[in-house]
Amino acid sequence: MGSSRGTERIRSHPSLPLVGRAARRAGRGSYDKRDGEEMTIITKAACVGGGVIGGAWAARFVLAGIDVNIFDPHPEAERIIGEVMANAERAYGMLTMAPLPPRGKLTFCKSVQEAVQDVDWIQESVPERLPLKRGVITEIDAAAKPDALIGSSTSGLLPSDLQSEMKHPERMFVAHPYNPVYLLPLVELVGGKKTSPETIRRAEEAVAEIGMKGVVIAKEIEAFVGDRLLEALWREALWLIQDDICDTETLDDVMRYSFGMRWAQMGLFETYRIAGGEAGMRHFLAQFGPCLKWPWTKFTDVVDLDDTLVEKIGAQSDAQAAGRSIRELERIRDENLVGIMQALKAGNGGEGWGAGKLLADFEKRLWAQGGNQPKSFDASGPLRLVETKVNAAWVDYNGHMTEHRYLQLFGDTSDALLRLIGVDFAYVAAGHSYYTVETHIRHLGEAKLGQALYTTLQILASDEKRIHFFTRIHDTVSGEVIATAEQMMLHVDAHAGKSVAAPAEVLEKLKPIAEGHARLGVPDGAGRHVGQKR
């Protein structure tokens, strides 16, 4: 697999990309979806600085299956990074049912040199002081492979200033992420005067492979794009608090009950286009353009952040938190972000929208690369197909898993069976699939937040068109059956919208499972109808 380049680059292939360990296990780098082109992936990374941002970068890499070396001289670095990692794992458990690759290995190193010497991507996340950052980046440059990519997490320093003392400045750029880095996909990619365009192109490819959206900023500018926008809002917000127009909670309410929700799915301009009505953006500009000259803002003046204002904001913020710790708030934030991304994944008629589309595409790659999908299976018993945990978004007002999430889990299980018999994304894209036509669910026990579950599936009968099967949801610890579903799927020609016989290659894969399961006998609860005595 050895490559003379910092990140792996190999020829394209019709398959979908592998990431991190999966790529290495396959003895190669990643495959490109675009015919004939090469692809850049990260096979090993280093994080220099392991605070809130550096630790979360490490989590993003590790959960994408990439080994990470980390260097942070803080005496409690291991504890802090361990806590970030735990939050990230919890969030990913809620975010996706797709088979994540085996976790990358996290290694704590004693020096910058040790951390960076054999890796493809180095992410610098040390405190925001130019001499410190420049010094660390120069040190990284001296110890890293000459072609390793070096990204800085700086929130606002110019890459030209950061790379000025490097021997190989062409591979250095700003990779500015958003907290929590393991969930929020955006990374602003900003080159300095000496950064090569090739570096930015490779960085953009590489972050896509770890589920991120690399946005290339055309010109370097202090604070780039995101922090410029946040700075404007932040300044205005400080004035509103200083002038007693509102308190911190009211200000946050104004955002989160209104335009904050709009911004998560469409940005500023697309939202304003709609606000312009049928005449669109031009009408909007004509309507609201004149306001720009009205006294609607104070943000070009800088508020005096003196002790009184700091204490005022601190006290209002304490009241707003109502005793919740930062860790609790982080968990609430992560659950909400997961919920938003999942909603966006279902947006645009199921195609996915914005960050949800990115998640859908990432999941497709994970499914395509197989993950924990068994290569062989034992049909002498029901197939164990899905492992999961009840996440917060699945729990209803009764404090247990709500009913449509059961159906989701049953659907994920039938999807897993379909993949086993060769009905995958490519098969569906070619025009055929299986559709569920009947379901009978029984709820036998409760599933609570965080409870580990697994599913098993038994085929009851099958022919060239039909698969009749019985799925159980079990508690992972006790094995107790919590719910069952008896379902019928029909093989269909999706274009014609009609059932048709499945092709021989699918039926051949189905046959040994059906034959094995025929020996198991009819499960208790199969064939029931509502109203029968138990």
Ligand SMILES: CC(C)(COP(=O)([O-])OP(=O)(O)OC[C@H]1O[C@@H](n2cnc3c(N)ncnc32)[C@H](O)[C@@H]1OP(=O)(O)O)[C@@H](O)C(=O)NCCC(=O)NCCSC(=O)C[N+](C)(C)C
């Ligand atoms: C297209 C469709 C699935 C079938 O429409 P059709 O071709 O008109 O089908 P028929 O009604 O003629 O039925 C074909 C044969 O199948 C037999 N059949 C039908 N229903 C059942 C049943 N419930 N149990 C047993 N057998 C059944 C029927 O008797 C016919 O037998 P023959 O021997 O005469 O051939 C159409 O129904 C459709 O589009 N339905 C909607 C499907 C849907 O949207 N489902 C929800 C999607 S969820 C999902 O699919 C989840 N997942 C699998 C992706 C995980």
